[in-house]
Amino acid sequence: DADVTQTPRNRITKTGKRIMLECSQTKGHDRMYWYRQDPGLGLRLIYYSFDVKDINKGEISDGYSVSRQAQAKFSLSLESAIPNQTALYFCATSSKAVSTDTQYFGPGTRLTVL
Amino acid sequence: EDQVTQSPEALRLQEGESSSLNCSYTVSGLRGLFWYRQDPGKGPEFLFTLYSAGEEKEKERLKATLTKKESFLHITAPKPEDSATYLCAVQGVAGANNLFFGTGTRLTVIP
Numbered sequence: 001d002a003d004v005t006q007t008p009r010n011r012i013t014k015t016g017k018r019i020m021l022e023c024s025q026t027k028g029h030d031r032m033y034w035y036r037q038d039p040g041l042g043l044r045l046i047y048y049s050f051d052v053k054d055i056n057k058g059e060i061s062d063g064y065s066v067s068r069q070a071q072a073k074f075s076l077s078l079e080s081a082i083p084n085q086t087a088l089y090f091c092a093t094s095s096k097a098v099s100t101d102t103q104y105f106g107p108g109t110r111l112t113v114l
Numbered sequence: 115e116d117q118v119t120q121s122p123e124a125l126r127l128q129e130g131e132s133s134s135l136n137c138s139y140t141v142s143g144l145r146g147l148f149w150y151r152q153d154p155g156k157g158p159e160f161l162f163t164l165y166s167a168g169e170e171k172e173k174e175r176l177k178a179t180l181t182k183k184e185s186f187l188h189i190t191a192p193k194p195e196d197s198a199t200y201l202c203a204v205q206g207v208a209g210a211n212n213l214f215f216g217t218g219t220r221l222t223v224i225p
Contacts, residue, residue, distance in 0.1 A: 004157075033212065042118075042201070042215040043158070058212055090157050101205070102148065103213060105157035 003027045004106035006091050012112045019078040021109050023091030030096055032074040033103060034058075034066060037088040046089075049074055050096070081113040116141045118216035120202050126222045127192055135187040135219045137202030147185050148213060149178050150201040158201055161187075192223045 004025045013019055023032065034046040045058030047066040055066060063085060067075045078085055088110055092103040117140040127133055139147065146165055150158035162171045164180040171178050175196065177188040187200055199220045203213035 040217060042217045043203075043213070044215075045212040048212060101146070102160055102163055104160060105150075107157045108155070110155075 006106040010110045021076045023074045025093045029093035031094045033092040034076045035090045083113045086113045116214040120216035124220045132190045137185040139204045141204045141206040143207035145205040145207045148203045152199045194223045197223045
């Protein structure tokens with residue numbers, strides 16, 4: 001089984017709808033991240049969480065919110081989706097206990113907002 | 115501001131034809147430079163972390179090197195299964211713990 005899972009894998013929605021993307025991990029890591037990937041722009045950080053009670057905004061947090069329900073679960077919400085939020089969304093995890101703090105990525109969610 | 119530039123954007127190689135991918139970076143204090151491989155429709159897969167100039171790491175046909183301004187990913191005698199997009203990212207000592215990514219090099223290895 002994959003260490004980092006994301007649901008759904010694909011989602012098509014309409015402008016104005018509320019959307020939630022979910023991420024679960026079995027790696028036992030304390031740190032979790034949400035990135036989006038757009039063609040020609042590379043991956044950009046949306047939000048990150050160093051533990052259940054620690055949530056921080058990343059480079060492009062406007063229009064998004066997150067919830068860390070447990071150490072293993074981190075959800076990303078789009079309260080009112082708009083077309084320019086069409087992108088690939090990736091969840092990642094890392095561990096403070098490991099000096100390299102290497103981030104490991106999930107398989108991604110392809111979101112299309114019409 | 116942290117900045118990562120990867121070149122070339124795309125590279126086509128014949129099977130067995132060795133080459134290098136470049137990652138130039140600007141960061142205020144390097145905590146680590148990371149290389150990832152990404153296949154179409156999948157998440158980035160971790161390859162290497164480099165921490166200081168002069169460091170080298172190898173894995174099968176891949177070898178990553180680091181200087182104070184750039185990193186190279188050398189591919190020796192590539193095979194078609196090495197075809198993927200290779201992403202470079204830096205993590206600085208200041209600010210958040212996030213990775214700052216380049217836009218990647220799309221490698222195609224032709225049999």
